[in-house]
Amino acid sequence: MFEAAPINLQNEQVQNRFRLMFGGMMVILIIPVVIILATLVIKGWPAISWTFLFTDPTNGMTAGGIFPALFGTIWLVVVSLLASVPLGVAAAVYLSEYAPDNMLTRMINLATINLAGVPSIVHALFGVGAFVIFFRFGTSILAASLTLAIMTLPVIIVSSWESMQAVPRAFREACWNMGATRWQTIRTVVLPNAIPGILTGVILQVSRAAGETAPIMFTGAAMFLPFLPNSVFDQTMALALHLFVVATQVPDIPESLPFGVALVLVGIVLIMNTLAIWFRMRLRGKKKW
């Protein structure tokens, strides 16, 4: 028998209390983000202009623009992605689709996750030893980008691995039963459905690569270099290091300049992320099960 039950006010109150609690936590998290962005925009916006974006720094970096640093950061991020994405996705394909489920594989997985937690200065010193000295790339875009790639690889591997594991096993079984090889199965079923998740990992790493200072300052980024690099074997300026320099090393600088640099850096990251998120949404819209 169904009877009209009285509304349980206590229940409703508990519900509301939890909703408030979680909502409050979200607000607490958003406040710093809003303050940072607001400060950057308010203090940095006066510095932004076409000349600021597209000319060289002048007067000992106290005036002029940031073009070499902007250009250098884009170089560094693109070259490091060219190295880390194919390598990371390939490693994840192996770990997820080919590797037998044994002690060794599990240890490799654990090591990869741990590698993601290594401080960036350690990656920097590795980069100096490996790329600058051992491979004789010198301090160059290539050495700095590869150092960034090494730093970003673990997260790319882990997130790619997880998104491949999220593709139902039944899809693979169906494919194998049709007489598809492992590689055909990966190509037709696993990777297309894992790409949105892989992109999420890549998006996070773009921001990291653009923003890290330590890995590039010993391997390829110069403090002041008022011309553009000609090849990947040249040094370059970079926004993150430039920000560090103008904020702490150069006296008598207009206040808006460091904020302007920071605003541009955040802007680049936001634009790249927006592009990747838009791309991911398009892919997600097509793939459903």
Place this chain on the structure above:
Amino acid sequence: MVNSTVSRAKIKIEVKDLSIAYGGHKALGPVNLDIRESEIFGVIGPANSGKTSFLNAINRMDMMRTNMNVTGNIRIDDIDTRNWRNVYALRRKIGVVFPLPVGLPLSVYDNVALAPRLAGTAGTQAQLDELVERCLRRAALWDEVKDRLGHLGSLLSGGQQQRLTIARALSQSPEILMLDEFSIAVDPVTTMRIEDVLKELKSEMTIILVTNLVQQANRLADRTAFFLNGECVEIGETEQLFNGQAKDQRTNDYIGGKFG
């Protein structure tokens, strides 16, 4: 009564001393049986009796599972499946339908065209179109999807997806069709439609029907094997088993609904 046309037919699959174990845990065996060309061979038994493992051993899916050990021999067309040089070609001869419908997240058309494309036998666009239409028609799905071949196969209803799976299996032009409890997620009307499809297909291919619906085996199978806890208890003409002429009391009890 023994159906004489069936018993004289050629042996398609010969299973000898087949045992299957996962790690150290035995799942099935030993099994000795013959499956004849163009018959529907039913396999009944409660859960965990080794039915699915049996199917996996036939198309050599043990290769994809590190802990699955298969001993004994399975000969298809008188060739040991272990000696098939190209295991992918072997699997292409065997269509498989799963308990839960698996519509791959591709369009309806691509779902059916996938197997020929992967095998490199797709031919011209017109030939592929014709193959897709033929398979969908035979799976009794064409009329429902002909106007939306570009829609995602994984968004069809459960019963439609299961017929899509059958169409996909048919696109391989298989000589053997294995169905693993296909009706588990399908409504009774769709089940009856698929059963009618199977009766038609029987003349062209050997069908292995694993089912936990005893009456389904009775309706469709020419001969039936009863698996129980990894043991092949009995193999016989379906008619005999269901007329209470089973040799083993456990078979009679299972078919009679006393357990399982």
